[in-house]
Amino acid sequence: MKNIIKTLVKITMIAQLSFLSLNAYAAETKDKIQIDIISDVVCPWCAIGYKRLSQAIDELGIKDDVHVQWHPFQLNPDMPREGQNANKYLMKKLNLSKDELIQNRERVTKLGETSGFKFNYFEEMKKVNTFNSHILLDYAKEFDKQTELKVRLQEAYFGEGKDISNREILAIEVKKVGLDVAQAMARLDDKEAIKRVKDHEKYWRDQGARAIPIMIFNNTIVRVGANKASEYKQLLTDIINKDIKKE
DSSP: OHHHHHHHHHHHHHHHHHGGGGOTTTTTTTTSEEEEEEEOTTOHHHHHHHHHHHHHHHHHTOGGGEEEEEEEOOSSTTOOTTOEEHHHHHHHHHTOOHHHHHHHHHHHHHHHHHHTOOOOOOTTOEEOOOHHHHHHHHHHHTTTOHHHHHHHHHIIIIITOOOTTSHHHHHHHHHHTTOOHHHHHHHTTOHHHHHHHHHHHHHHHHTTOOSSOEEEETTTEEEESOOOHHHHHHHHHHHHHHTOOOO
């Protein structure tokens, strides 16, 4: 608990003091509620958290008044390109028995169902390297397609059992959201794009980011983990009522 509190305080300070330097859309979206989300494509709680946030936004009818920007964070940064069996990897990493892993996944699957996200775990499922996904999300930001691609990749991995570290798979998913496939895939070998994403992720790790998702509202309010839809709804309502807008 102390570590979580320390992380919250530290990230809040960083968000207040220097986060705008990372936000390329600050000027364009100054009249909207800005929500910055630090997450990974293969993080189940990130998928659930965003579904709950989306539910809150929809219920308030403020979709056009919110701007979401995604920031890179790899849960498994040292994962080899070929990936590893998810069951074996997680049992070792989290020190879980097979039964405990199954119980955890059943819980996540049920929470996903109630939140509107489908998890389809299977025995041969792999934990994959997600760095290329983050490069493509960085590219998609230029065309306001970041959220659409993020959700597509989450659904492809968790719901459809696709290996999203595979370039051919990534090309298919990029095309589905209407992005230029050739341009997008070229970014995967672009040294500047690679460095930008590495630096961006390092920035958050240096600030103490560990548990994800981390959501930062209007550069001042931080929420860690998949909060309830009702909690996001109350927070957004408070922001609207108090007119807490970014400068």
